[in-house]
Amino acid sequence: MTSWTAQDLPNMTGRTVVITGAGRGIGLVTARELARAGARVVLAVRDPEKARRAVAGLPGTFDARPLDVADLASVRAFAAAWPGTLDILINNAGVMDIPAARTADGLDLQTTTNYTGPFLLTNLLLDRLTDRVVHVTSQLHRQARLDLDDLDWRARGYHGMRAYQASKLAVVLFSLELQRRLTAAGSRVRSVLAHPGIARTGLAAHSRSNVINRLTFLTNDAEHAALPVLYAATQDVPGNAYVGPHGPGGLKGHPAIGRAGRNGLDQATAARLWPATEALIGAVVSGR
Numbered sequence: 635m636t637s638w639t640a641q642d643l644p645n646m647t648g649r650t651v652v653i654t655g656a657g658r659g660i661g662l663v664t665a666r667e668l669a670r671a672g673a674r675v676v677l678a679v680r681d682p683e684k685a686r687r688a689v690a691g692l693p694g695t696f697d698a699r700p701l702d703v704a705d706l707a708s709v710r711a712f713a714a715a716w717p718g719t720l721d722i723l724i725n726n727a728g729v730m731d732i733p734a735a736r737t738a739d740g741l742d743l744q745t746t747t748n749y750t751g752p753f754l755l756t757n758l759l760l761d762r763l764t765d766r767v768v769h770v771t772s773q774l775h776r777q778a779r780l781d782l783d784d785l786d787w788r789a790r791g792y793h794g795m796r797a798y799q800a801s802k803l804a805v806v807l808f809s810l811e812l813q814r815r816l817t818a819a820g821s822r823v824r825s826v827l828a829h830p831g832i833a834r835t836g837l838a839a840h841s842r843s844n845v846i847n848r849l850t851f852l853t854n855d856a857e858h859a860a861l862p863v864l865y866a867a868t869q870d871v872p873g874n875a876y877v878g879p880h881g882p883g884g885l886k887g888h889p890a891i892g893r894a895g896r897n898g899l900d901q902a903t904a905a906r907l908w909p910a911t912e913a914l915i916g917a918v919v920s921g922r
C-alpha cells in the first residue's frame with residue numbers, strides 16, 4: 635500500500651503551476667504544498683486580493699491572477715495575458731449541487747464552472763503547456779448520465795446533483811479524449827485525473843443534502859484531499875491516470891492510481907463530447 639504524502643513531493647524549483655480556485659479548500663492546500671516544494675504557483679482566482687491574503691506569510695513564490703472559470707471572456711482574457719510557457723495546469727475550481735443559474739454567457743453555471751470553462755482554458759493554454767494538465771474530478775462521475783444533446787441543461791429540467799455528476803463525467807471523458815489527441819500528435823504533455831475522495835470543504839455548503847459535512851467519519855479534511863491532486867501533478871503517472879485515495883471506496887487514504895468508471899472510459903462518447911462542447915462554446919461566440 636502506498637504511503638505517499640506531501641513530504642514526498644519532488645523539488646519543484648523552476649516549475650510554474652497554475653491552479654484554478656486556489657484561494658481556499660483543496661486548491662489552497664495544493665498551492666501551499668507546491669510552493670513549499672519550490673514551484674512558482676499562480677493562484678487563478680475570482681478574487682486575487684483574497685487569495686493573496688490566504689497565502690501571505692507562507693513559504694514560496696506565489697502570484698495571483700483574476701480568473702472566473704464560469705465566464706468565457708475571463709477565461710479568454712487569462713489565457714491571452716499568460717506570458718510564455720507553463721509547466722502544470724490544475725483545473726481545481728468547482729461547485730457542487732448549486733441551484734439552477736445561468737452565466738453571463740447564458741450557459742448553465744455548474745456545468746460551465748466544472749467543465750466547459752476548464753475545457754476552454756485547457757485548450758487555450760495547451761500549446762504553451764510543457765508537462766501536464768490535472769483535472770480534478772469526483773467519484774460521483776460513476777453515477778452520471780451525460781446527455782450530449784443537452785449538455786447545458788436547456789431541454790431537461792435542471793437537477794443540481796445530476797448536473798454535478800454529469801459535469802464530472804464530462805471532465806473524465808475530456809481527459810480521455812485529450813490524452814488520445816496528445817498521444818496521436820506525439821506530444822509529451824499528459825492529461826491526468828485526480829479525485830479527492832470526500833472532503834469537508836466549502837463545496838457541500840451549496841448542497842441541499844449537505845451529505846459530505848454530515849458523514850465526518852467517512853471524510854477527509856482538505857489536507858488529505860489535496861494529496862491525490864499533488865500526486866497527479868508531480869509523479870510519473872501514465873497519461874489519463876486516475877489518481878485518488880487508496881482506501882475503501884476511494885473515499886480516503888493515501889493517493890494511488892485507480893480506475894475511472896466504465897462510463898469514463900468510453901472512447902466513442904469522449905470523441906463525440908469534444909465537438910459538442912466546441913459547439914456550445916461556439917454558440918456563445920456567435921451570440922446564439
Ligand SMILES: NC(=O)c1ccc[n+]([C@@H]2O[C@H](COP(=O)([O-])OP(=O)(O)OC[C@H]3O[C@@H](n4cnc5c(N)ncnc54)[C@H](OP(=O)(O)O)[C@@H]3O)[C@@H](O)[C@H]2O)c1
Nearest residue numbers: 655659660680702703704726727728772832833835836837
Ligand atoms: N470536497 C470534496 O469532497 C470533493 C469531492 C470530489 C471532488 N471535489 C472537487 O475538488 C475541487 C475543489 O473543491 P473543494 O472541495 O476544495 O471546494 P471549495 O472549498 O468549495 O473550493 C472551491 C474553489 O473553487 C473556486 N471556484 C468556484 N467557482 C469558481 C469560478 N467560477 N471561477 C474560479 N474559481 C471558482 C472557489 O473560489 P471562490 O473562493 O471564489 O468561491 C474555491 O476556491 C472541485 O473541483 C470539486 O468538485 C471535491
